[in-house]
Amino acid sequence: QQPVQSPQAVILREGEDAVINCSSSKALYSVHWYRQKHGEAPVFLMILLKGGEQKGHEKISASFNEKKQQSSLYLTASQLSYSGTYFCGTEDKAAGNKLTFGGGTRVLVKP
Amino acid sequence: NAGVMQNPRHLVRRRGQEARLRCSPMKGHSHVYWYRQLPEEGLKFMVYLQKENIIDESGMPKERFSAEFPKEGPSILRIQQVVRGDSAAYFCASSQGTGGLSEQYFGPGTRLTVT
Numbered sequence: 001q002q003p004v005q006s007p008q009a010v011i012l013r014e015g016e017d018a019v020i021n022c023s024s025s026k027a028l029y030s031v032h033w034y035r036q037k038h039g040e041a042p043v044f045l046m047i048l049l050k051g052g053e054q055k056g057h058e059k060i061s062a063s064f065n066e067k068k069q070q071s072s073l074y075l076t077a078s079q080l081s082y083s084g085t086y087f088c089g090t091e092d093k094a095a096g097n098k099l100t101f102g103g104g105t106r107v108l109v110k111p
Numbered sequence: 112n113a114g115v116m117q118n119p120r121h122l123v124r125r126r127g128q129e130a131r132l133r134c135s136p137m138k139g140h141s142h143v144y145w146y147r148q149l150p151e152e153g154l155k156f157m158v159y160l161q162k163e164n165i166i167d168e169s170g171m172p173k174e175r176f177s178a179e180f181p182k183e184g185p186s187i188l189r190i191q192q193v194v195r196g197d198s199a200a201y202f203c204a205s206s207q208g209t210g211g212l213s214e215q216y217f218g219p220g221t222r223l224t225v226t
Binding site: 002008027034040042043044047056087089097098100101102103104 | 144152153154155156159165166168169170202214215216217218219220
């Protein structure tokens with residue numbers, strides 16, 4: 001069963017912040033975040049492994065709450081280049097080493 | 112340092128023909144994953160391979176689809192007797208290791224159109 005991402009879409013003005021959530025019904029080993037622009041390949045952003053760990057990539061950071069089986073991606077002071085679809089990929093302890101991706105969150109940053 | 116290579120980038124096949132999609136992983140990567148993506152949808156896992164071995168094919172349709180990653184050469188995803196429902200973008204990704212510490216790097220994808 002795939003993780004659930006929310007919201008499905010968000011529109012921002014340049015400089016605004018946003019949060020994207022990823023929730024799973026399974027015990028997770030890790031969460032991977034990717035961004036995909038239209039017609040292009042997904043681009044790796046970051047991996048979160050330990051509970052409560054936070055990581056950052058430019059002004060994009062994320063947290064992983066292992067107990068709640070969820071991760072959140074934070075877009076801070078968004079830039080036009082942040083537009084795209086964000087996917088979380090979860091690795092659960094039962095399913096081995098493959099990633100199960102959520103349905104994606106479309107982000108549009110306007111000037 | 113070359114990234115993940117896929118070819119062809121676009122492939123058009125008539126119903127009933129065969130489609131062969133190729134993926135060369137990043138240098139030093141021995142783990143390959145294939146995903147399918149329908150328009151406006153997420154990535155669906157198909158198969159995970161290491162050199163000469165299929166590790167997990169739980170996402171592969173039981174019929175018409177097969178994958179291999181030979182000792183020499185690229186990984187190949189083969190779709191026999193294609194149908195219109197096979198039209199999609201097929202991405203491969205590679206990683207250096209396995210497990211939560213290994214990020215997957217994606218190739219540019221092959222867009223398959225079945226007419």
